[in-house]
Amino acid sequence: MPVQPLSWLSIFRLGLVQLCLGAIVVLMTSTLNRLMVVELMLPAVLPGALVALHYGIQITRPNWGYRSDTCGNRTRWVIVGMGMLAAGALLAAFAIPVMEATFWLGLCVSILAYALIGMGVGASGTSLLALMATATAEHRRPAAASITWLMMIFGIAVTAITVGQVLDPYSHDRMLAIVAVVTGGAFVVTCLAIWGIERRAGVQAAPLAEPMTFRAGLREIWAERAARNFTFFVFLSMTAYFMQELIMEPFAGLVFDMTPGQTTSMSGAQNGGVFVGMVLVGVCATGLRFGALRSWVVAGCLGSAATLAAITLIASAGLKPLLVPSVITLGFFNGMFAVAAIGAMMQLAGQGRERREGTRMGLWGAAQAIAAGFGGLVGAGLADAMRTTLGNDASAFGAVFSIEAGLFLLSALVALRVMGGRGQTARMGLVAGE
Template identity: 70%
Template sequence: MTLGWLSIVRLGLVQMCLGAIVVLTTSTLNRLMVVELALPAVLPGLLVALHYGIQITRPNWGFLSDTGGNRTRWIVGGMVALAGGALLAAYGVIVFETRFGAGLAVSVLAYALIGLGVGASGTSLLALLATATAPARRAAAATITWLMMIAGIAITAGVVGAQLDPYSAALLIRIVAVVTVGAVLVTILAIWGIEARVDAAPQPDTMPFLQGMAQVWAERRARNFTLFVFLSMTAYFMQELILEPYAGLVFGFTPGQSTSLSGAQNGGVFIGMVIVGVMATGLRMGSLRAWVTGGCVGSAMMLAVITAMGQIGPGAPLMAAVVGLGFCNGVFAVAAIGSMMALAGQGRQAREGTRMGLWGAAQALAAGFGGLVGAALVDVMRVTAAGDATAFGTVFLIEAALFLAAAAMALRVMDRPAPHHSTLVPGE
């Protein structure tokens, strides 16, 4: 028995909870540290890089979910760890106001927990989707679950942004507590009983982890796709830690307004995913190769527009440009996700979780690397450049160049589809 549409939507609720918690740490808390506490952007950059770096353990989590006989426990346990880490991270921001050393210690522990939670829960969830979804539904399942995750990010960012003004430490803790506790409860209700009803329960296996990883890495498709994921996601995440500070420093946005900007960006991602999902999966228009390259090129163009607006300053339609960037990001991302879901079931059997873990680790390392490099470059450029707009704009243009490089790589790595071939499938 495979997953029905209702069960796929229920798993999408877990993805929504993951996005809702993570956006608090990568946007709201980041903004508070850089603008309200006047800390260097590289500090939250290092913390977010830590949580991404911890996710190098994703292949291990995926292998454990492949061989342990139960994925549900890793999904729920990971969500609990993620929620606890996010709540601790909010407390760390408050401690930073009076004691830098103590705030740093609390934050390091918090972001390590966040990385472990995302790795365990997210990887096991994707493995369950890949193994329990019928091949004909995998692309649609990927689109649905990711749309729900983006919806969780956009809704959380928008609601938190509206509720956070005027900012206070007590208000921050209350908001984060509501989001994290709610996410854990929704996850438990959403996942309960699904694995037991489908033909997806992994068989216990005593193979050592390194041997299992070596088998997957020997697969040419898995290896090439890993390299593409790293490059494209470095470009995707390079602006994550600097867009909200850019809005605050160059355009005069308040904390609530800049958090809402993140929500608007993810709203654009949502729209891009919906359109590609309908056109590619439903109407079978366009190929994976075309959607990925088009999304990368469009993202580069929108970053150039955002850079130009910095020379105008307050009054420029930054919100519209950020929505456009999100739209192009969504076009690229949903095509890559559809390919990932299809590729996960190819190669040696019973290693879907390990492949998902490998690609998740590549994405996490790229996200941490891209976010840290972007924040560090901004700090350097703010010292050496003529002003904040030039400093941030230079980094955005570097990100645009990486998107163009990712588009070129997609053209080389992904084969042209055969005539009348189904869309959103990986090249041979």
Template identity: 65%
Template sequence: MTLSWFQIVRLGLVQMCLGAIVVLTTSTLNRLMVVELSLAAILPGALVALHYGVQLTRPHWGYASDRGGARTRFMIGGMAVLGLGAFLAALAVLLFPASFAGAMALSVLAYVMIGFGVGASGTSLLALLATATAERRRAAAATITWLMMILGIALTAGVVGAMLDPYTPALLMKIVGIVTLGATLLTILAVWGIEASVVQERQPETAPFREGLAQVWAEPRARNFTLFVFLSMTAYFMQELILEPYAGLVFSFTPGQSTQLSGAQNGGVFLGMLAVGIAATGLRIGQLRHWVIAGCLGSALSLGAISAVGPSALPGLLVPAVVSLGLFNGMFAVAAIGSMMAMAGEGRAQREGTRMGLWGAAQAIAAGFGGLTGAAAVDALRFGLPDAQAFGVVFLCEAALFVAAAIMAAKIMDRGRTPALVPGE
């Protein structure tokens, strides 16, 4: 028995909860450290990179799924650890004025927990989708679950942004507590009973972890796609830690306004994903490779626009440029994820979870590397350049990486090999 559409939507709620919690740490808490506490951008950048570094354990979670692991337990337990980590991260922000060393120690613990939580819950979810979803539904399942994740990010950023003004430490802790506890409870309700109802018509993985991972890496398509994921996701995440500080330092946005800007960006991501789904499904326009390339090139142009509006410091120009970036990011992301889900079953059998874990690890490395590099570059450039120019140079470098990713996608994503985004029944 395979997952029904209703069960796929229920699992999508887990992705929505993941996005809702993570956006608090990468957007709101990051902005508070850089702008309100006047800390160097490299500090939150290093913490976020730490949580991505911990996600190098993703192949192990995928391997456990290939061996028939208890995915429900991993998803629920991972979400609980993630929620607690996010709450401790918010508490650490409030401790910085009193004790920098104590706040840093608590922050390190919190972001390690965040990394383990995302890795355990997210990879187990993807492994369940890859192994229990009918082949004709895999790309559609990826689209549905990621749309729900972006919806969770956009709604959380928008609502939290509106509620956070006027900002107070007590209000921050109250909001973070509500979001993290609510996400954990919703995850329990969403996944309960699904895994037990799905009969896996396969033998569990028996090969040792290193052998299984080496076999997947030896597959040319899996290896090339891993390298593409790393390059494109480095570009995707370079702006993650600097966009809100950019809005605050250059455009004088308040914490609530910059959080709402992040919500607007992710609203654009949602619309981009939805547009590709409609075009590829209902209108049958283009292959996945076309949408990946278009999304990368459009993201590069949008980053150029964000860089260009900095010297003007006009908020009315920044917002549409950021929404445009989100739109093209969404186009690229859903097409790449659709390819990932479709390719998970290619090559040696019984390696779906390991492949998803490998690509998830590549994404995590790229996210940490890209975010940390962007933050460090801004810190260095601000010593010799005005804020608008310093941020602008980094945005232009990110645009160049997106162009390189588009070129790579054109070479490695074979014409006619990638399926339609949502295959017909």
């Protein structure tokens, strides 16, 4: 059966799957994280380690990609993965009251939950992008990737803001009910959105080729100097990008006495800023042909560093009214940097001796996940260490934000060297990915 390229409607439907994925994951990285640190008064490194576990599990992404390449049914892995993700998120929420009553039992439940979340994200996200890469017309692939990324950010922002509005007054029962509605709704929407798309497109699995293990694929990429240098940039910049992910809400709660609902809404507003930053880069770089890819990356890194410095000053001065606008600005520059950096990563992922969409998507997704987990864990660990050493929450979090700002400055310098001239990173064709 000949391949029928995806229509824009089908691409939008696949974007709904990414939206659902983001809607579930934000509960784990923002709401549940804050509840452990503030309400349960646990060290920030604990949720940091759990989130790092979920990222570490995603080193299996290449295997999920290879399975989706050869099994002949990517839809199945998308649905199975979303089911694992939804079940893991619900289990993670259930672990909060259990942890409050019996810490070690709750911790064991949390470890199982976050491992399940990591497997679900890897299976669903990798298989979805592989389906898009094989069933989307070549001239539509960059725009299709951007649509799905932006929809994921939109799902994160809307979910965080909405949950923040209905979470107060907080109770464990209310939190569990909200998480159940979000996860159940996300699974149903995923099934409805993806059903029949692969069959109508007539996409067949690639013939069984020589197996590519994670190590073999990594060696192949590492042998290329440009890819090797770019890998360092991705790891460094994504570490900076994710350092504040797990500590921003606890920071707002501890330093400015914001409620769980207020900090969750702030997180949603920050992701709204990310969305706007991504849209700006897409419109300017694609529609207006303004700005090279490297320029957007550097501008986003520098803007992120400057905003983190401003948040540090706001914390030390106790200027609460300026916090949310500053966090939104940070999201804006983060989004500007991320869509350009991930666009460059997607361009590089398409180069190589073999084009195995699922496997190569998985390899790069694993590399990004490792950096994300490492950055979140380091940020949380530093926050705990600084709070113990300095004895002042504002100064402690400010020190971590200052280190993160320094990493963004270093990332900008590395980007100027690694992302070379116009021949390598000329104009951006509006590309993005998860």
